[in-house]
Amino acid sequence: MSDPVISVRNLQVEFVTRRATLRAIDGVSFDIARGEVLGVVGESGAGKSVTGAAIIGLIEPPGRISGGEILLNGRRIDNLPPEEMRKIRGRKVAMIFQDPLTSLNPLFRVGEQLVETIRTHLPMNERQARDRAIDLLTEVGIPAPEKRIDGYPHEFSGGMRQRVVIALALCAEPDFIVADEPTTALDVSVQAQIISLIKKLGRERGMAVMLVTHDMGVIAETADRVAVMYAGRVAEIGPVRDVVQRPMHPYAKGLMGAIPTLEAATDRLVQIPGSMPRLSSIPRGCAFNPRCGEAFARCCVDQPAPLPVGGRHVACHLYETLEAVR
Amino acid sequence: MSHLAATPPPRLKLTLKDRVAIWRDSDLWLSFKASPVAILSTAVTLLIVIAAIFADVLAPQNAFDPVALNLLDGFAHPMERGMGSSMLFVMGSDEQGRDIFSALFYGTRLSLLVGVASVIFSMVLGIGLGLIAGYRGGKIEMLIMRVADIQLSFPAILIALLIFGVARGLIPPQQYETTAVFVIIIAIGLSNWAQHARTVRASTLVERNKEYVQAARLMGISGFGIMARHVLPNVMGPVLVIATINLALAIIEEATLSFLGVGLPITQPSLGTLIRSGQKYLLSGEWWILLFPAMILVILALAINLLGDWLRDALNPKLR
Amino acid sequence: MSPRPYVEVTDLKKVFDVSKPWLNRVIERSPKQILKAVDGVSFDIRKGETFALVGESGSGKSTVAKMVVGLLGVSGGEVTIDNISMTDPAQRAQRARLRRKMQMIFQDPYASLNPRWRVDRIIAEPIRAFNVVEGEANIVARVGELLTLVGLHPDDGRKFPHEFSGGQRQRVAIARALASNADFIVCDEPTSALDVSVQAQILNLMRDLQEKFGLTYLFISHNLAVVRHMATRIGVMYLGRLVEVSEAKQMFSHPRHPYTRMLLDAVPDLAMSGRARIPVAGEIPNPINPPSGCTFHPRCPLANERCRAENPLPINGVACHAVVEGRTLLMPVPA
Numbered sequence: 001m002s003d004p005v006i007s008v009r010n011l012q013v014e015f016v017t018r019r020a021t022l023r024a025i026d027g028v029s030f031d032i033a034r035g036e037v038l039g040v041v042g043e044s045g046a047g048k049s050v051t052g053a054a055i056i057g058l059i060e061p062p063g064r065i066s067g068g069e070i071l072l073n074g075r076r077i078d079n080l081p082p083e084e085m086r087k088i089r090g091r092k093v094a095m096i097f098q099d100p101l102t103s104l105n106p107l108f109r110v111g112e113q114l115v116e117t118i119r120t121h122l123p124m125n126e127r128q129a130r131d132r133a134i135d136l137l138t139e140v141g142i143p144a145p146e147k148r149i150d151g152y153p154h155e156f157s158g159g160m161r162q163r164v165v166i167a168l169a170l171c172a173e174p175d176f177i178v179a180d181e182p183t184t185a186l187d188v189s190v191q192a193q194i195i196s197l198i199k200k201l202g203r204e205r206g207m208a209v210m211l212v213t214h215d216m217g218v219i220a221e222t223a224d225r226v227a228v229m230y231a232g233r234v235a236e237i238g239p240v241r242d243v244v245q246r247p248m249h250p251y252a253k254g255l256m257g258a259i260p261t262l263e264a265a266t267d268r269l270v271q272i273p274g275s276m277p278r279l280s281s282i283p284r285g286c287a288f289n290p291r292c293g294e295a296f297a298r299c300c301v302d303q304p305a306p307l308p309v310g311g312r313h314v315a316c317h318l319y320e321t322l323e324a325v326r
Numbered sequence: 327m328s329h330l331a332a333t334p335p336p337r338l339k340l341t342l343k344d345r346v347a348i349w350r351d352s353d354l355w356l357s358f359k360a361s362p363v364a365i366l367s368t369a370v371t372l373l374i375v376i377a378a379i380f381a382d383v384l385a386p387q388n389a390f391d392p393v394a395l396n397l398l399d400g401f402a403h404p405m406e407r408g409m410g411s412s413m414l415f416v417m418g419s420d421e422q423g424r425d426i427f428s429a430l431f432y433g434t435r436l437s438l439l440v441g442v443a444s445v446i447f448s449m450v451l452g453i454g455l456g457l458i459a460g461y462r463g464g465k466i467e468m469l470i471m472r473v474a475d476i477q478l479s480f481p482a483i484l485i486a487l488l489i490f491g492v493a494r495g496l497i498p499p500q501q502y503e504t505t506a507v508f509v510i511i512i513a514i515g516l517s518n519w520a521q522h523a524r525t526v527r528a529s530t531l532v533e534r535n536k537e538y539v540q541a542a543r544l545m546g547i548s549g550f551g552i553m554a555r556h557v558l559p560n561v562m563g564p565v566l567v568i569a570t571i572n573l574a575l576a577i578i579e580e581a582t583l584s585f586l587g588v589g590l591p592i593t594q595p596s597l598g599t600l601i602r603s604g605q606k607y608l609l610s611g612e613w614w615i616l617l618f619p620a621m622i623l624v625i626l627a628l629a630i631n632l633l634g635d636w637l638r639d640a641l642n643p644k645l646r
Numbered sequence: 647m648s649p650r651p652y653v654e655v656t657d658l659k660k661v662f663d664v665s666k667p668w669l670n671r672v673i674e675r676s677p678k679q680i681l682k683a684v685d686g687v688s689f690d691i692r693k694g695e696t697f698a699l700v701g702e703s704g705s706g707k708s709t710v711a712k713m714v715v716g717l718l719g720v721s722g723g724e725v726t727i728d729n730i731s732m733t734d735p736a737q738r739a740q741r742a743r744l745r746r747k748m749q750m751i752f753q754d755p756y757a758s759l760n761p762r763w764r765v766d767r768i769i770a771e772p773i774r775a776f777n778v779v780e781g782e783a784n785i786v787a788r789v790g791e792l793l794t795l796v797g798l799h800p801d802d803g804r805k806f807p808h809e810f811s812g813g814q815r816q817r818v819a820i821a822r823a824l825a826s827n828a829d830f831i832v833c834d835e836p837t838s839a840l841d842v843s844v845q846a847q848i849l850n851l852m853r854d855l856q857e858k859f860g861l862t863y864l865f866i867s868h869n870l871a872v873v874r875h876m877a878t879r880i881g882v883m884y885l886g887r888l889v890e891v892s893e894a895k896q897m898f899s900h901p902r903h904p905y906t907r908m909l910l911d912a913v914p915d916l917a918m919s920g921r922a923r924i925p926v927a928g929e930i931p932n933p934i935n936p937p938s939g940c941t942f943h944p945r946c947p948l949a950n951e952r953c954r955a956e957n958p959l960p961i962n963g964v965a966c967h968a969v970v971e972g973r974t975l976l977m978p979v980p981a
Contacts, residue, residue, distance in 0.1 A: 018356045043841035044812075157929045187702035188868065189926045192912040196925075214841065217871075217914025244916065258846035260875035262898060262910065263917050268853075269846035269875065275811040276841070537758035540717055541822065545775040546745050559762040 004031035005073060005175050005208035006055065012067035013047075013054050013232075015279070022279040024050045024063070026232045029306070032176070032208040037199065039223030039240065040212045043255075045276045047232035048212045052178040054078070055210070056093045057085040073175065091121045094169035096198075098181040100161035103168075104153040110137075110164050111149035114171060121172035136167040141197060159190035166197065173205070180212045195222050216259055220244050228252045231277055231287035233303075238312020248314045251288045286317065294318060357640040364636040367629040374626050378438050381431035386413065389428040390595065399423030404614050418614035420603065426618050429600055433619060434626070436596040440511055441577040445569050447515030452522025453565060457553045459523065460530025471527065474520035482575070483582055485517035486510075490588050503591050510589055514576050525568055529561035563641045570634035574627040581623055597623045651690035652728060652862055653697075653714065653830065659722035660684040660709050660886075664934060681934050683709045685886040686723070688960070696856070696863040698873040698894075700909070701883035704933050707866050710883075711832050714864060715750055716741070727830065746776040749823035753835035755815035759807040765818050766803030769793070772826040792821040796851060813844030820851065824859075832864045837872060849875060870913050874898055882906050885933055885941040891963040902964045902974075904946045940967065948973055 013025035025047045032038045042048045053059050055070055057077070070078040072092060077085065089095075097103045105113060114133035118124060124132065130149070137145035140163040153161055162182065169177055179198060183191040199222045202209040211222055219226050220240060227237040228249065236249040247253045257270025274291045277283060283290055289299040298317050306313035307320060349355055358364050377384055388394040398410025402419040410423060417426040455474075459467040477485060493509040494502075533539060534557065542552050577597075583589035584598025585605075592599055597619050604616030662681045665671060671678070684706040691697040699707040712718040714725050716732050725732040727748065730740045749772070752758040759768055769789045773779060779788050790800030796817040807815055816836065823831050833852070837845040849872065855861060867873050873880055873894075880897045882890045882905065890903040901907045911923040928945040931937055939956050943949035948968035958965045968974055 018353075018360060043843060159929050187930065188870070189702060189908060189912045190929055192914070192926045195914070215914070216842070217916050220916045221914045255843055258843045259916060260846075260849070260869075260871040261916050262871055262874055262913055268850055271846050271850055272843040273847075275813055275844055537752035537754060538760040541750065541752065541758060541819075542771070543717060544715060544745070544748070544750055545772045545826070546742065547771075547775055556760050560760070 003074060004033050004071075006032045006210070007071040007074075008051075008055065008068070009071070010068035011051065011054060011070065011078075012065070013050055013059060014064055014066040016062045016064070020280060023066075023282070024232050024279055025054065027068070028229075028232070028234050029068075030227055030234065030237055032210060034175075034208060035203055035206045036225065037202050037209040037211055037223045039219035039226040040210060040229060041214065041216055041219050041226060041255075042229035043214060043276050045231070045279070046229040048214075048229050049180055050232075051229070052095070052180050052210055052212050055176075056089055056095055056178055057082075058089075058095075090117065090174070091172045092174055093176045093178070094172070094174040096162075096165055096169050096177060096179040096182045099185050100158065100165045101153070101185075103165045104161065106153050109150050109152055110156070114149070114164075114168060117168055117171040132171075133167075136170055137164070139170070139201070140164070140167045141193075142167075158186055159193060162186060162190075162194055163197065166194075166201070170201070170205075174207065176208045176210070177202075178210045178212065181214070182211070183215070183218055184213070191218070192221075198222060216244065216256070228255065231282050232279070233287060234306060234313070234315060235288065236312060236314045236316075237306070238310075238314075242310070242312055248309060248312070248319065249288075249316050250292045250294050250318070254291075286315075354640055358636075361636055361640075363632055364640075367632040367636070370625060370629040371633060374434055374622070374629075375438060377431055378435035381435045385425075385428035385431040387425040387428040389424050389432055390593065396423045401612055417618045418612070420612075420615050421607070426600075426614060429595065430597075430618060430622055433595050433597045433600045434622060436507075436590060436594060437577050437580060437598070437623070437626075440507065440514065440580045440590075440596065441573050443511045444514035444518070444576045444580075445573045447511060448518040448572065449522055449565065449569055451515065452519035453526050453558070453561075455519070456523035456526025457530055457557060457561075460527040461534055461549060461553050461557065467527070470523065474523050477517075477520045478524075482514075482517040483579060486513040486579060486583060487586075487588060489513040489516050490583065503593060506590050506594065510580060510583060513583070514579050517579070518572055518576065521568055521572065522565060525564050526561050529564060530557055533557045533560050567634055567638040567641060570637055571631060574630040574634070577623070577630075578627055597626075650726075650729060652693040653691035653864070654726040655690065655710070655714065655723070656688050656726075657723040658684055658687045658710060658713060658720060658725065660706070660713060660718065661721045679934055682886050682936070683933070684713070687883070687886075687888045688723075689881050689888060689891055691862060691864060692878075693862055694856075694860050695878035696865050696876050698865040698867060698877035698880045699883055700867055700870060700873050700880060702868060702909075702930055704885065704930055705883040706886040707868075707883050708834055711750075711834050711864060711866050715748060715832050716745075717750075746772070746778070746826040747828050748830045748832070749826065749828040750832045750834065751816070751819050751823050751836045754839050755812050755819055756807075756839070758819050759815055759822075761807055763806075764803065765793075765805055765807065765810075768807070768818060769803070769821050769825050772822060776826045778826055788825070792825055793818075795824065795855075796821045797847075811844070812840050813847055816840065816844075816848050817851065820848075820855070824855065829860065830862045830864070832866070834866045835868070836865075838867065838869065845872070852876070870909060882909065885930065885936050887941065887957075887965065888960065889942065889965050891960070902969050903966050904948055904968065904974075905942050908945070940965075 008028060008030050011025055011028045012023065015022045015024055028051055030038060040048045040051060054065055059065060065078050069076055072088070077088060111130065111133055114136065115126065115129040118129040118132055134145045134149055137149060142148055142160060142163055156164060182198065183194050186194060195218055198209065198211065201207065211219065213219060223240045225238060226240045226243045228235045228243065228251065230251050236243055236247060236252045243252060244256065247256050254270055254272040258272060260269060272291050277287065285301045286299045286304050289295040292299065302317070304315045304317050306315045309319045396408065396410035399408030399419050400421045400423045402408045402415040404418040405416060406418070407414055408419060408423060415425055419425055455470050459470040490509060490513045493513065497505050539552055539556055542556055580589060580596055581598030581601060584596050585602045587602065590596045590599050592603065600619035601616060601623070604619060607615050660683045662683055663678065664681045665678045666676060687710055689697065699710060701707045709718065713720050720733050727744060730744050731737045732741060766789045769792055770785050773785055773788060779785055789803055793800050793802055798814065798817055807818065810818065837848050840848060853876070856863060865873065865876050877894045880892060880894050881888050882903065884905050890906050892902070897906065898910070901910055908926055912926045931944065937944050938954060940953045940958050943953040946953065952967050958967045961970055
């Protein structure tokens with residue numbers, strides 16, 4: 001495998017509140033290669049969005065990166081001064097947010113926003129930047145871009161607006177894009193179109209994409225690899241087909257079984273008892289142990305480290321013992 | 327469904343200890359503990375309130391009982407002993423030998439009484455009308471809100487003056503003194519209800535469409551029941567903030583009215599009345615008669631305002 | 647004569663006036679604007695079944711739900727529940743009695759519980775409102791029983807809603823819906839605000855309760871997979887109209903209306919079976935200016951002149967000219 005575009009090593013993020021210091025991200029590590037889509041999936045409170053925000057340097061007080069490192073093309077970016085990080089953001093790394101309505105300024109024409117972003121990062125004059133903006137709108141599938149470029153955001157439908165947001169993220173040809181729940185605010189029929197667009201763009205442009213979502217279906221459709229997060233830690237990470245169809249971590253197993261599908265006509269869904277712990281009360285040892293049917297004594301004491309098992313990494317003591325037996 | 331015998335009966339009542347524990351863990355208390363401004367302004371306000379409530383016990387002189395005054399004590403400087411009674415006048419005395427320090431206790435008491443009563447009056451009126459406007463909508467809402475708009479386009483003091491004038495016309499002169507406090511409470515209260523009504527209406531419009539209100543409607547609960555039991559408790563947060571800031575405004579408003587001579591009579595002195603009687607002597611060198619009441623007024627209004635500011639921030643979930 | 651279905655909805659209509667204020671209209675000389683949120687919807691629900699309404703945003707499914715329970719007045723048509731009309735003003739008294747048998751579970755468990763009330767008071771509210779049981783001790787016992795029923799502890803009644811997670815709040819909402827011994831429950835997107843593992847708990851709970859008490863559900867959702875798991879029969883809505891009503895099994899194995907097929911194909915393929923799918927085209931038009939004829943025609947691969955001109959009426963549960971005329975063979979068939 002070629003050198004990863006983004007490399008996250010043992011990342012820790014903490015939030016300081018009046019009551020206590022809460023650890024939102026605890027020892028997350030992964031790489032994303034050129035042209036690869038890493039899906040990061042988890043339920044609310046799993047820390048998936050915080051991870052994305054940490055990578056592109058958008059953690060604001062009371063939050064802070066308290067450990068680990070983030071490398072972009074081999075260069076450390078987590079400890080850069082804000083001024084330098086701002087230059088990298090937009091130029092090298094970009095972000096697509098959940099709500100296309102709030103990511104665009106309603107008072108400016110779509111073209112003005114694109115041209116401004118392009119000229120901030122690339123040495124182009126007005127004319128060149130406008131041509132590039134039209135190219136980008138074409139690329140993200142907006143019909144009649146020469147005309148639509150002079151429209152205001154409210155004149156676009158939800159799906160078209162999200163396409164504009166994607167074009168905005170592509171302005172400076174970034175190497176890495178974080179897409180945070182890009183389809184959650186959209187209808188099913190539009191969601192499918194946006195998913196395939198993100199997938200296509202990642203491939204064609206050789207970008208590394210981190211796709212953050214709670215929707216396993218979106219991951220299955222788009223991602224090459226998937227990281228399942230739970231309580232700020234990565235429970236399982238590996239090729240999407242393996243993880244989705246044959247999950248190994250008990251949480252990942254439960255999660256897959258809990259999703260109703262069109263294919264399987266089961267009467268009962270698999271049910272994980274309880275709910276995700278709050279940050280203020282993450283259990284000792286493995287964070288999943290109180291909800292886990294296979295937990296044993298060690299799970300309540302030691303936090304499991306990610307173990308290489310069957311082409312993926314699983315953070316679960318079960319597989320440690322298996323390994324030992326073998 | 328049969329009763330489950332094994333189920334222990336749920337405890338419904340909270341003990342005092344429970345309540346204290348809940349309060350000590352609340353965001354409000356934690357934010358209070360972390361804010362020196364809030365602690366200081368609460369301390370100052372409490373001090374002044376306690377002094378006002380126990381004026382009869384704490385004040386060295388019963389300042390508004392003519393029998394207690396000695397004309398020979400007149401115009402004593404601060405920290406000077408009176409020539410008649412030889413008592414120590416910490417903040418000096420006025421022309422009648424009245425102890426300014428003692429007068430402050432009584433003046434503050436009346437100022438606070440008028441302030442609190444008028445704020446409660448405007449709250450009740452504003453919340454009621456705001457709830458009706460927000461929940462009912464339609465023509466009633468139009469009417470209430472237009473009246474509020476018109477009222478808000480006049481300075482509050484002008485409205486209070488107007489109401490005061492009308493009341494003067496209606497009340498026979500021999501009853502001016504006995505009714506003065508009520509008139510001023512109503513005048514100030516009526517001049518401030520519109521803000522409450524606006525806030526409550528805006529919050530009610532939000533709450534009305536929430537699903538818990540729809541659930542209550544499905545149970546056939548009446549409009550009044552929903553307003554009183556569901557909507558009202560949920561719109562009280564912003565109202566309390568406004569009420570606190572309005573309390574400071576009402577106290578200043580009362581002082582202004584009294585200063586203008588249309589407020590409380592000299593026999594029932596408020597801080598405003600004291601300032602009014604003090605300003606006569608400012609140019610002749612007896613500065614203390616004006617200075618001390620004015621200072622207390624500023625300190626009290628400032629402390630309450632700061633408290634309101636803190637409350638607004640503490641109740642704002644975005645700033646938590 | 648066969649017994650009447652439990653819930654009968656006939657030609658239901660709802661229009662909203664979305665015009666600008668009167669003064670703006672006069673100055674800009676713009677006409678009144680009417681939004682037909684629901685336009686001639688008819689279906690029935692049999693006792694003990696789950697009837698699901700699916701559709702994307704703006705399809706009018708939630709508006710139908712609110713009209714069925716009477717939270718929203720109707721602009722036309724009729725709703726009859728247990729032989730009592732929800733729309734006829736003459737049946738007001740009967741309706742009041744019907745009300746306790748009919749409750750609703752809402753989408754947002756954070757907004758559907760009064761944040762200032764303790765949970766026991768929330769659940770006791772319908773018990774008191776409908777006088778289900780008398781006496782404070784009996785009410786307390788009943789609340790505890792209901793909490794146990796939905797998988798919470800009776801002591802949880804002392805807590806405030808904010809002390810619970812989203813899933814637990816939805817359990818409280820379900821307990822409240824059951825408190826008056828309701829047997830018809832309208833569920834408006836009950837799990838769309840929840841995480842999947844919690845959604846599974848709630849869906850399982852709702853099925854268990856249905857079995858236990860013979861509940862009838864009207865289930866509103868945009869998630870076809872959830873609907874597949876819950877529904878006996880399904881109605882698909884598009885721009886205020888019901889385009890297809892089918893038995894659940896048939897809907898997924900043999901979708902008939904082109905929009906239904908498109909919706910099914912848009913659902914992400916979790917099994918990664920590689921089933922061939924028609925790529926979805928276009929977006930939902932603005933409901934204020936819906937397309938002429940069949941409102942789906944601009945996105946429909948089978949549309950012809952008739953579809954552009956004439957609004958299809960439901961025949962055998964499908965409102966589509968192409969299906970009636972047998973033109974569906976022209977549709978690209980999944981391999």
